[in-house]
Amino acid sequence: MPRLVHLRRIIGFLLLGGSLALNSARGQTVYNGTTVPGDLVIAPSATVTFTGGASFTGANASLGNYSTYYWNQNGTLASKAITFGSCANYQIIDTS
DSSP: OOEEEOSSOBOSOOOBSSEEEEETTTTEEEEESOEEOSOEEEOTTOEEEEETTOEESSSEEEEOTTOEEEEESSSOOOSOEEEEOTTOEEEEOOOO
């Protein structure tokens, strides 16, 4: 079952290692060195950043309408299918 990253809360999540930082005022979630089990589902209008070797174990990422997924780390996001909602975006931030 996919995990839902909601604007202001995490529901039913198991995090493996690393850290999780929430900024509820802005609807932002930062995963630093964390492995998120299963598929990644980002709620509409949410912003999620992966950094410090963070990853998810599932094969799919689903970005809700107007959501943003930042890949803020060196490395390759390989063998993942990404589905974009309306006006959703994915950005790679060069950390080298």
